[in-house]
Amino acid sequence: MAFEVANQQIEDVLAGFRVLNMRGFNVSKPNKMKILPYLDEVTPAARFVGAVNTVVNENGKLIGYNTDGIGYVRGLKESGVDIQGKKMALMGAGGAGSAVAIQCAIDGASEIYIFNPEDESYLRALKNADIINNEIDGNCKATVHHIEDTELLRSSIGSSDILTNATGVGMNPLEGQSIILDSSWLRPELIVSDVIYNPRKTKLPEMAESVGCKAINGLGM
Known part of the structure; x- marks a missing residue:
């Protein structure tokens, strides 16, 4: 009820x-x-x-x-991915992105690159990074960057184990779109996850699978 x-x-x-x-x-x-x-x-x-x-x-x-981050990490585990010691490129710092960043830091991620447009959520990203760096026990390091800096985004993805989309790009009204401009940004050993579950497969996972990445949607959340 x-x-x-x-x-x-x-x-x-x-x-x-x-x-x-x-x-x-x-x-x-x-x-x-x-x-x-x-x-x-x-x-x-x-x-x-x-x-x-x-x-x-x-x-x-x-x-x-707050079960959003818990559900995200559980979804990774159910797909055979352990967040412990992993580097992550996280796109989006709204409610879902914040929950993902905090929970991954708590559960042992080693480094999180947070990308967001310079809007109100950018300030939230800065706050999340400060919490991760100074208040959460563990060795996780978090940095915040402008998502419009495509070269930095691309290089951060290249040094990460996990790429996570926590933006609304890929769902209505942005279906068929992806923040990642080209599948050449991806490599087969990269884990690509999306917090979106409707549609079940957005363009980003499709791009990931086309180059041999494991792709995980947001049903776990």
Whole structure:
């Protein structure tokens, strides 16, 4: 069942969920960030991303999770890819891109090159990089770059183990398009992943498969 909850109702609704002992629930926009102050606990990934999409009731204690990054990493594992020690070129720093970057850093990626246009999400990318470099335990290094710098993007892909598209390019209304300009940017040993799951195969995975790359879509998220 679904409930439409106004901002001023969040606290009362959560109190009702506690009384009813509901096991858990999902959270959608615009409440993913606004629910944070009313939860008893949030996971490190949810805290770093600043958004919750799943809440679990543990004996009256409401714990918030962000499952986007968890689902992404699980999707890689189910395809035989371990993020541990891997270098990643990540395109996009919105909600999905932020969750992917943070979770991959937590799970042991060695380096993440984050590419984004210079918009409001670029500032978010800078914040994510700062969190990865200074707050997350481990040795992951993150840097932020302009996605319009195609030469730097191409060279970063060339030194990465995983290329991830976390932009909307490839889905409606940008179906049939790809940020990667030419399949010559790709090589067979590169893992190419896309957070998009509708359509199930965008142009980027098609390009990847044409040169022998393993391609993974966003169904895991």
